[in-house]
Amino acid sequence: MxxxxxxxxxxxxxxxxxxxxxxxxxxxxxxxxxxxxxxxxxxxxxxxxxxxxxxxxxxxxxxxxxxxxxxxxxxxxxxxxxxxxxxxxxxxxxxxxxxxxxxxxxxxxxxxxxxxxxxxPPEVKKWSADIDSETVLQALKKLGKPLPNLSGAQIAKRVDNRAAVLRLSGGGKKVEIDGADFRVAVGPEKMRSIWLTQFEVKDGRLITSGTGFxxxxxxxxxxxxxxxxxxxxxxxxxxxxxxxxxxxxxxx
Known part of the structure; x- marks a missing residue:
């Protein structure tokens, strides 16, 4: 405890x-x-x-x-x-x-x-993360869903406000992955939850924010x-x- x-x-x-x-x-x-x-x-x-x-x-x-x-x-x-x-x-x-x-x-x-x-407290309730594309690509490779590069990210399915399924794209390919698996692979201290309020790629980086820990x-x-x-x-x-x-x- x-x-x-x-x-x-x-x-x-x-x-x-x-x-x-x-x-x-x-x-x-x-x-x-x-x-x-x-x-x-x-x-x-x-x-x-x-x-x-x-x-x-x-x-x-x-x-x-x-x-x-x-x-x-x-x-x-x-x-x-x-x-x-x-x-x-x-x-x-x-x-x-x-x-x-x-x-x-x-x-x-x-x-x-x-x-x-x-x-x-606000610092626990809300969070944001700026994750480099290499970290994301390595996470996807670890999960058996490799992409040649990272160009897009979106939430494919929500359950109980959570991003149950994520869709990422790059190099003309798209992959879907369980949000919880992706969170662990990319780093649960970075992506604190899958109750996501933002999940997109900007300038080659994954920009995400959410609620909870x-x-x-x-x-x-x-x-x-x-x-x-x-x-x-x-x-x-x-x-x-x-x-x-x-x-x-x-x-x-």
Missing amino acids: QGEMKPEWPKNAYAAQAIVARTFTLELLSRGGTRDLHGADICDNHVHAQAYNPDNITQTIKDAVRMTRGEVMIYRNRYVKGWFSASCGGRTTNAKTGLAYKGEEPAYIKSVSCKESRIT GHGVGLCQWGANELARENSSPEEIVKHYFPKVTIKRLWR
Whole structure:
């Protein structure tokens, strides 16, 4: 939690995150964890598992973990995929759109409205990026959709305000790619989300801007912050973002 959220947030926001992160970890472990990648059950790489920053651990965070000890999300007697991101932009999305998830869309993942915009700071809420054509072309090559050069870019399909499918062109060719896959390939710190408000090529460079930070699937951390400030319980916060799950305490 201390690697994923701000240290001054209310306890119930941390507690909700604890339930989701605990479930994320157990579900990942049930599939072998990160042993094949790192030789360990779990790692602190946010791409493969979850970030971890022990320097940010506070007493409030410790209390939040204790108060939800053993609590996990269950759907049909299985751990769910406890996805979360920093800022959903005001509405979450499904896994196939936000993550380009290749499996069957989980029944417990739903697009829900979010109050995060009430408190999310402008530097988190809005972003823009100017990306050189070589970075874009290398990303497309990595994804198996190469172009000889870059001359055009547009949004081919939107889902939940997100650019679910992107169309890029160059050298007389056009390719279409899942927005979430392209975001990761080009750099998720550059292209912070696929809730895009601008996506075009100017002077050989990709100019893009958008709303939110992260994939927007599951729990929104800034939204959890706002719900906690409204005195929602950790379980109520979790159920807002995962309305179909059951929260069970498996140990004390």
